Amino acid sequence: MRESTQVLVIGGGPAGATAAGLLAKQGFQVTLLERDRFPRYHIGESILPSCRPIFELLGVWDKIEAHGFQPKGGAFFHWGPEKWEVAFRDQGDDNTNAWQVVRSEFDQILLDHARELGVDVHEGVSVREIEFDGDRAVAARWFETKNTGAGGRIEFGHVIDASGRAGVLATRHLQSRRFHQVFRNVAAWSYWRGATPLAEGPEGAIAVCSLPQGWFWAIPLHDGTLSVGLVTSRDLFNDNRQRLGDIQAVYDEALQQCPTVLGMLENAEQVSGMKVEQDYSYVSESFAGPGYLLSGDAACFLDPLLSTGVHLATYSGMLAAASLSSVLRGEVEEKEANTFYETVYRHSYERLLVLVSVFYDSYRGKDYHFYNAQRLSQDERDQLDVQAAFDRIITGIADLNDAENAYGVVQQHLRGATSGDPNPLNNLNRVHEMKKSPMDPANAVNGLYLTMRPQLGLAVRPTE
Numbered sequence: 001m002r003e004s005t006q007v008l009v010i011g012g013g014p015a016g017a018t019a020a021g022l023l024a025k026q027g028f029q030v031t032l033l034e035r036d037r038f039p040r041y042h043i044g045e046s047i048l049p050s051c052r053p054i055f056e057l058l059g060v061w062d063k064i065e066a067h068g069f070q071p072k073g074g075a076f077f078h079w080g081p082e083k084w085e086v087a088f089r090d091q092g093d094d095n096t097n098a099w100q101v102v103r104s105e106f107d108q109i110l111l112d113h114a115r116e117l118g119v120d121v122h123e124g125v126s127v128r129e130i131e132f133d134g135d136r137a138v139a140a141r142w143f144e145t146k147n148t149g150a151g152g153r154i155e156f157g158h159v160i161d162a163s164g165r166a167g168v169l170a171t172r173h174l175q176s177r178r179f180h181q182v183f184r185n186v187a188a189w190s191y192w193r194g195a196t197p198l199a200e201g202p203e204g205a206i207a208v209c210s211l212p213q214g215w216f217w218a219i220p221l222h223d224g225t226l227s228v229g230l231v232t233s234r235d236l237f238n239d240n241r242q243r244l245g246d247i248q249a250v251y252d253e254a255l256q257q258c259p260t261v262l263g264m265l266e267n268a269e270q271v272s273g274m275k276v277e278q279d280y281s282y283v284s285e286s287f288a289g290p291g292y293l294l295s296g297d298a299a300c301f302l303d304p305l306l307s308t309g310v311h312l313a314t315y316s317g318m319l320a321a322a323s324l325s326s327v328l329r330g331e332v333e334e335k336e337a338n339t340f341y342e343t344v345y346r347h348s349y350e351r352l353l354v355l356v357s358v359f360y361d362s363y364r365g366k367d368y369h370f371y372n373a374q375r376l377s378q379d380e381r382d383q384l385d386v387q388a389a390f391d392r393i394i395t396g397i398a399d400l401n402d403a404e405n406a407y408g409v410v411q412q413h414l415r416g417a418t419s420g421d422p423n424p425l426n427n428l429n430r431v432h433e434m435k436k437s438p439m440d441p442a443n444a445v446n447g448l449y450l451t452m453r454p455q456l457g458l459a460v461r462p463t464e
């Protein structure tokens with residue numbers, strides 16, 4: 001491995017591969033260190049249509065389309081007493097825009113593509129620590145994970161931490177990760193073969209079905225398995241585990257309360273053991289500093305209810321590449337680019353955070369502990385400034401006009417008002433789309449806006 005690089009990217013998941021690939025595409029020297037050897041297992045299988053523009057920008061869309069993943073026609077919700085579907089075709093585009101993916105294969109395509117674009121990728125190499133000169137990140141210490149004992153040091157001009165939930169910078173150096181008081185949930189999932197396809201909803205849809213103690217996802221994959229996961233609160237999970245003896249028993253008991261998913265599994269065989277993750281939601285106090293940017297799950301993580309993780313990872317990877325490109329070309333000061341990155345990414349995260357909370361809040365069985373636990377307290381609102389986030393949404397700053405719409409329809413529909421629209425939650429899908437507005441000079445952050453032409457970067461809004 002070389003001893004210095006212009007840009008170091010930590011982690012080869014969707015955030016890291018996107019950021020690294022887009023930077024290399026513009027001719028910058030990029031080294032990426034990935035702890036595991038790909039293909040490696042990962043959860044997060046339901047992909048939103050909003051990822052498509054970013055994959056097109058990377059030039060990887062055709063490869064994803066050709067791979068044979070399960071096309072995802074939309075989502076089907078069985079939420080409390082209500083059933084409805086979100087069909088992507090109703091968004092006015094007949095093309096397949098989204099997929100249910102086996103993440104080991106999907107992430108491999110993205111990382112291989114980054115390599116083809118010129119990124120110097122090293123797998124099986126873990127970053128142990130970052131060195132600072134004052135408050136500026138300047139170098140990384142790494143070691144080979146296969147017990148060879150080999151290790152070394154690499155200097156960089158800039159580092160993008162895309163190490164996912166491990167969060168090298170936020171957890172080991174900055175101590176900046178803050179867990180939300182709500183969404184302290186646990187996910188337990190497994191894979192099934194021979195499942196019956198969902199009888200309702202668009203083809204290949206993710207099914208999201210509530211039960212008193214949480215909710216299930218059911219995601220059909222192109223390898224013939226169905227991914228079926230339970231999300232429940234940490235307290236309920238621990239109590240039930242103690243009462244029933246093991247995780248499998250907790251999962252089995254919850255399935256009995258979820259007729260939609262149970263029906264799909266009637267003739268199916270469970271073909272994997274249980275996997276568990278504490279999917280607590282968190283956010284870092286800051287996403288950027290001298291010499292560094294935090295991208296994807298390394299910066300923030302949101303409850304998987306609306307399948308937003310890969311969207312946020314690729315979106316932030318693209319924003320990081322745009323911001324850094326302009327800094328490296330000498331067009332924008334690093335401090336200004338960091339402010340742009342932080343502001344735009346945080347807005348995207350916050351609007352989805354608010355939507356997830358509205359969604360949970362809309363559940364009608366409020367006497368159930370799980371749904372009470374998902375409600376934002378006043379403290380939580382103050383601490384996380386969610387009220388400010390919501391205010392930003394409804395005042396339409398940045399790319400958030402559509403979220404106001406979605407918030408309205410979610411509340412209207414799920415609280416039982418007559419909306420007149422047979423599929424009012426179709427609008428929900430739109431909040432995930434990559435809006436053009438960070439590219440609109442009218443929404444500039446400190447005079448800067450995102451541009452793709454003549455190259456990816458930040459542009460200065462012309463003064464009148």
Ligand SMILES: Cc1cc2nc3c(=O)[nH]c(=O)nc-3n(C[C@H](O)[C@H](O)[C@H](O)COP(=O)(O)OP(=O)(O)OC[C@H]3O[C@@H](n4cnc5c(N)ncnc54)[C@H](O)[C@@H]3O)c2cc1C
Nearest residue numbers: 011013014015035044046127163164187296297309310313
């Ligand atoms: C239960 C659950 C269900 C989910 N369902 C969905 C879903 O349906 N749809 C969706 O879009 N999202 C979903 N997500 C979220 C999704 O998994 C993540 O948001 C997404 O993978 C984030 O991508 P990333 O690139 O930021 O991180 P990751 O994909 O985690 O990649 C980070 C990479 O960094 C590497 N790494 C870590 N530490 C180091 C180190 N020290 N040095 C070098 N490399 C390192 C890791 O090996 C890893 O490959 C779900 C999450 C959970 C927990």
